Amino acid sequence: MRKYVYAFDDGNKEMKSILGGKGANLAEMTKIGLPVPPGFTVSTEACNQYYEDEKKISEDIEKQIFELLQGLEEKINKKFGDIKDPLLVSVRSGAVVSMPGMMDTILNLGLNDQSVVGLASETENERFAYDSYRRFIQMFGDVVLSIPKYKFDRILENEKEINKIELDTALDVENLKNIIKGYKELVKKETKKDFPQEPREQLLMAIEAVFGSWNNTRAIIYRQINDIPGHLGTAVNIQSMVFGNMGETSGTGVAFTRNPSNGEKKLFGEFLMNAQGEDVVAGIRTPQSIEKLNDTMPKVYEEFVRVANLLENHYKDMQDIEFTIEKGNLYLLQTRNGKRTAPAAIHAAVDMVNEGLIDKETAIMRVEPNQLDQLLHPTFEENAMKAAEKITTGLPASPGAATGKIYFNAQDVVKAASAGEKAILVRLETSPEDIEGMAAAQGILTARGGMTSHAAVVARGMGKCCVAGCGEIKVDEGNKIFRISGKIFKEGAYISLNGNTGNVYAGSIPTKEPELSGSFSKLMQWADDLRTLKIRTNADTPRDAHMAVKFGAEGIGLCRTEHMFFDEERIAIVRQMIVAKDVEERMIALDKLLPFQKKDFVGIFEAMGERPVTVRLLDPPLHEFLPHSDEDIKTLSEQIGVAYRELKETVEELKEFNPMLGHRGCRLAITYPEIYQMQVKALIMAAIEVKKEKKINITPEIMVPLIGHEKELGIIKELIVNTANEIINDSDEKIDYTIGTMIEVPRAALTADEIAKHAEFFSFGTNDLTQMTYAFSRDDAGKFIGEYRNKGIFEKDPFQRLDQVGVGKLMEIALDLGKKSRPNIKLGICGEHGGDPDSIDFCHRIGLHYVSCSPYRVPIARLAAARSAIKNK
């Protein structure tokens, strides 16, 4: 028979996957001789078996439970169900990965109408016995019988009111008996059955309830948010009770071995005398700070300090400990690695290295890269949050906190910002024309679009707070209002955005700027020493480039050139270029653009120094640069002196059904080679100028987007080489450059051997590659991707976390084929996934040379890369 149930002295801390976190640690503490009330654990395998057996506890499992229960009876010399001196137990869930608040606890199980009398006489404490019984009924009723907790509370409150009692501790035996009577009536009314009196039945029901709660909605959502697979299951811990509510020498408490908020090495926690666990959380009585225990019970306190140190040294990590004091004796009910804020995680990890407790690698593994996001962006003042009125939640598209007045178009935001106002840009969705407004805004809120929509990508690039795809708000851009559940928010109204959670609040909430500690720099330094992946950034402007270098970027992996086209001075020329009737007209416009582009590149090269810079030639379809409303077309018609009808026809002609799959990327250069020619000229001229004037050796990496066929790259490479060499030959500087391509079209991956014959580097454009491989438009998928996550099709949005099975397979195919043709080909990634730790790990494992991400994610990527190097050693 398979083993489903384990006594505490039968396990250890390595057995988490079978015993759950709580069970494994109870076993470990038992093993090292700490005072743990004895008990046993029903394993996660039993939980999974329960679901396989269509939610039935099998005979095998039941048999083992009662065998272990018998062992427990023998150990503490009490009988379960005994009416004189009953063995009472707690039943608590314990998942493999800690899921605080998600699973439920039952204390004092085993009591019934008869044994409560026995307990009273055995402990000579009638009040304690009845208090324990009413707690048990309430918890069992809530957790097992699904009776809403407030209904029990109402009975309790009623009794207190009648008797003018303030604190629960003041309830006397009579009061408690009344309450118990009320509770039992409530159970009868709600379940049409009497409260179960048979302890074995109570136990099995409780275990089933714990198993069942593994798949309650809260638990499922928590697992989704925290990326916990559903197949792990939960264990159930059955432990003999010790009582914190046995009077004034008893109590209960929780404590961290270090401060979980800032990492300071000092015991941090609280306790409450004459109470059971739930009283501490309930907030009816105010618990005391843990140091106060030294005053109340100095011996117990001393013992607790010793145990806390012992546990931290044993686990080599900050511990979060639950304890109970029964009649002056200390018992440990739980220990686990303490949850902590990002600053605390960093501070404690660095301290522990200095203390010699852990090594640098362990320190790095202690800090979740995504936690760093909290450190790099503004946050709301914590106090101010209490009064905040949340109106809706969208997608947490770009982290940070922002507050300001709402405006519904980019111009209005720019105007407001230049008048010194804090502005929030609210749009149905953003488009490249909104860039200026996005830059001027404190934050961005959109009604449509997913985690990689235009708004999200650009905002992350800017390090600006953004909540996207907030479907509940109905934006009326024309009337400059948005509606939500009957309320109207007009232009100028204050709202606040939390880009980490996606929450949107009415009104203004003060924010505070982030501060980076010395521990942060130290940890980053260690990460840099350990990682093998290079970290680059996606930056289109000197400002972004500077920022990224500050955050530790080692180069630019993606410098998009199209954002440069939207500047007010330039857009008219760009439009002239687009509506040109022939090559000559187009060349005239391009010649005007050339000095602007050159200036951009000079700025970026100067910001980056000799770090590598990959410049992507023009990518978006040309219609993105044209106005679409009749009115705007009229204005443009006057501006550039092209007849309205002609212009309108051009706009119509350029319209596309599926712009993502349209006339863009390198396809533009096949039909209009002169555009790339101009860009290459500007690039090489900039490199020459910077080399000459600043003595910086620039080796541009010229990247061609959207290649799907090797001949495309062959033709365009020839164009680039001819253009570049002509300029280089005419100058007296020697400039080296390389030519490569994005791998973002599935066909490029599938034919990478042919493409690598032309390409000196590949940069995986996993945004588009994901779109094509999944046939998901990132701008449209928002509508159904939620449903996909709810139904368990996706564990994670594939635009946020690389789909390693599908898209990843294409990447591996491309890598293998590419290296076959060109063994020393340089390999990187510049999609959004370049900033996602899990995706970075994949990039490390398949052997990319660098990842590139938005400036604000560079520290995250540095840390993630180091963790990958450690994990995959």
Add this chain to the structure above:
Amino acid sequence: MRKYVYAFDDGNKEMKSILGGKGANLAEMTKIGLPVPPGFTVSTEACNQYYEDEKKISEDIEKQIFELLQGLEEKINKKFGDIKDPLLVSVRSGAVVSMPGMMDTILNLGLNDQSVVGLASETENERFAYDSYRRFIQMFGDVVLSIPKYKFDRILENEKEINKIELDTALDVENLKNIIKGYKELVKKETKKDFPQEPREQLLMAIEAVFGSWNNTRAIIYRQINDIPGHLGTAVNIQSMVFGNMGETSGTGVAFTRNPSNGEKKLFGEFLMNAQGEDVVAGIRTPQSIEKLNDTMPKVYEEFVRVANLLENHYKDMQDIEFTIEKGNLYLLQTRNGKRTAPAAIHAAVDMVNEGLIDKETAIMRVEPNQLDQLLHPTFEENAMKAAEKITTGLPASPGAATGKIYFNAQDVVKAASAGEKAILVRLETSPEDIEGMAAAQGILTARGGMTSHAAVVARGMGKCCVAGCGEIKVDEGNKIFRISGKIFKEGAYISLNGNTGNVYAGSIPTKEPELSGSFSKLMQWADDLRTLKIRTNADTPRDAHMAVKFGAEGIGLCRTEHMFFDEERIAIVRQMIVAKDVEERMIALDKLLPFQKKDFVGIFEAMGERPVTVRLLDPPLHEFLPHSDEDIKTLSEQIGVAYRELKETVEELKEFNPMLGHRGCRLAITYPEIYQMQVKALIMAAIEVKKEKKINITPEIMVPLIGHEKELGIIKELIVNTANEIINDSDEKIDYTIGTMIEVPRAALTADEIAKHAEFFSFGTNDLTQMTYAFSRDDAGKFIGEYRNKGIFEKDPFQRLDQVGVGKLMEIALDLGKKSRPNIKLGICGEHGGDPDSIDFCHRIGLHYVSCSPYRVPIARLAAARSAIKNK
């Protein structure tokens, strides 16, 4: 030293790839003892070497040419460049694949001012000598020196006019000398050099010109149209001259061994006495029918008949023979397999089998599958074509010929057609709402969209003539006109469309219906016996299904269910379903749709009998079913009683940036499972009804579109099975069904092992798969795909011919993975490529079980499949 030049008696007909078609056949005829003037061939390898050497004839090649020339001199005992009795040669191109009219010929090469005098005295025919010389200068001037031919013609015509001469044959020596003088002055003026007098220089220049013409624009375009790879190169044939212009016992002609127009077994050709080759084509004198040669020179005729029979028997195919008679002696200058019309190809092939000349397999290999298209659709009356005024050319999107009055929307077409008019639907592009109008129209003309745009796909399905993506016409649907180069065509004006060429004509051109011959059926029967691939059809209606069965379809590979939704009766219900506020409302609408869908399926099942039918569940995004203009929304609002603003909001909400990558296919069923539920119900209920009432055993194949993740299919399969089994269990009929999926998303191909765990069949949706793999929207790619073909990136539009390198690789990956999970998985293709012979060959080779194509392409597919079976034996 590599061998670059081959004497005629040094080769044979198997050496086409080296000697070109013409050279190989000259060698073969020489080998079997026919009277061929001796000569030699400069090989295709020399041509390729010429291009590799940057357009220079290498020393090696030049040396070999003159060695072989010396051999020729010895053989016929004349000297090249001799001033008394010069060896004259013809220089003619000869590509591997026959490219008539594409390459150029030079006759009489070797003449100059001095040797023309020698030739005159040696042949005692001064007129002949000067006639030969003027012809030589003209051909050399045109082909080698690139002087426009009309400039020579002008000099010739001028001389004839001055001397009041009608026929060239009437020119006397003096006239010819004047002309030669004029020609030489023209050459001097145009090239700034004298006409080259040195025969060896003439020869090398001529060979270079032939090499050069391999890459002239005409040749490149011809190769594109006919799928001839550019790397083959051309050979050059240098042959000693025989003269048809040596007086009345000399002449020249061409003849086919059978009638190339209908295949009749009877010599078919013409000849001209006292003439050189180009005179026959030039049309100045009218050639005589070949039988007339029997009257003029019976001995020569008898000899020619003998040779013709001998050649046909030798080559076992209809021959196209060029001959010259010099002073009563017959010489053969060329033989090749004759080009023929589709009816001729079929008729001759079947005859030859009956004659025992060839076997059935050979007969099948003689008919190009795509030729059949000519037979299955109406064509223009040939006589009427002479006066036709072509106004533009679009893409030949669906074959056939059509003539009628133009209308600019579907309703107007329907109205006109029901009034008995022949109507042509002219649209910017078509959408599903136009279906009824398309069905009522004679033909369809669109300004936008490629070969697989909506218009093209639907028209091909209907077997209806369509010219698509005709960018030159400016369609103004509002004003019901289109403009082209200044002209305006108003509603009601007549135009005519040729769907085989893409030509659009002004005015009405009478058409004639196709007739299918007995030979056709015979050939198809043989094809069916030989092929291993099954041929299915894409059919959405009983009408299409009947048609396809008539054409030999063995099942339906793709029955789209969405077209059924557009019927006037149903669309309002469909729209109610879409705007439903909750599941209940949606179910009410779906319940109303159910009987309609069931009726559709009953009709299709009855049409197909027990042949397999694959039904694809709903695929397009829901917004395709909604109106988009404010006016139409208002109308609908009144129709279905939903407030305008609410409806408008729904329309806006459903809008997508990239519908191709949006909320469609199986994604609809993840969010609205009740839609597929209704469809499955209808399908199973129909199968039960047909089984019960018609005793036809129906085994529906239920196909889920757009699967990208195995979990999607897992969830939807469960839905289908539950729905279907409930109905089956409630009935007293046993219905088997299978569930499978389209493979049209790259990720599905990459994870086909996982998907095959759920899928009993895969059907490759190569339209979408091509779109995603190439990141080309078929609706938008029209704008640049032309440029891609011009620049040689594509040999062929990847939407017409499967991209075997990229998309094909994905298919092979899917196949391998799919079979790994489910060895007996059924495999088919239902994209447009299922009707393309080359793509069918690929499908055969990778081991699909069937291809599915539009009804009108079924015969083509049957033939193509047979050819693949033969080729890949």
